[in-house]
Amino acid sequence: MINVIVTYTVKPEFVSENKSNIQQFLNDFKALDQTKFEYKVFVKEDGVTFVHFSNYENEEVQNTVLNIPSFKEFQKLRDESGLNDSHKVEILKSVEVE
Template sequence: MRITRHRYTVKPEYVAQNRQNLDEFIAALTSAAVPGLSYRIFLEEDGQTFLHLVTSQDDPSAVITGLPSFKKFQSELLASDPVATPDQVGMSLIASSGESFR
């Protein structure tokens, strides 16, 4: 299983646009129906920091980066001059309790 965490902080005036871009991206990714892929996006308490948690059986990067809505999200995010640029961290699951949530 592959687990990746992406985290970045946007300026307050860009939050609404980022959320709209993410809604479009998630709709397209859901339509792609990639088996074994879960893509969750969280907004931290500061209201500006986004955390993406991706779990998959295989490497989903080709599917994700091939979506026009992802390209739009990514290019507009970088053009918005984020407070903290996106970082990426690979992780390994070592323990779990309960079922996954939606």
């Protein structure tokens, strides 16, 4: 299982557009096999910092999900909005209980 958290902060004037772009790719994700991945998006209390949490069964599933055209367009528009080096990607490892 691949687990990822992505955080970034957008300018206040871009929040509404970013939410709309997120909704578009989340709608498109519904056409995929939801048993193979999970993708959730949150906004922090400041209203401008977004947190994307995702997990994928394997790299093939991850590549399929992340190459959906609406997701790629979301990334392009987000990056062009000016993130001021706030974009951070973290790969999470699960704790195995023995």
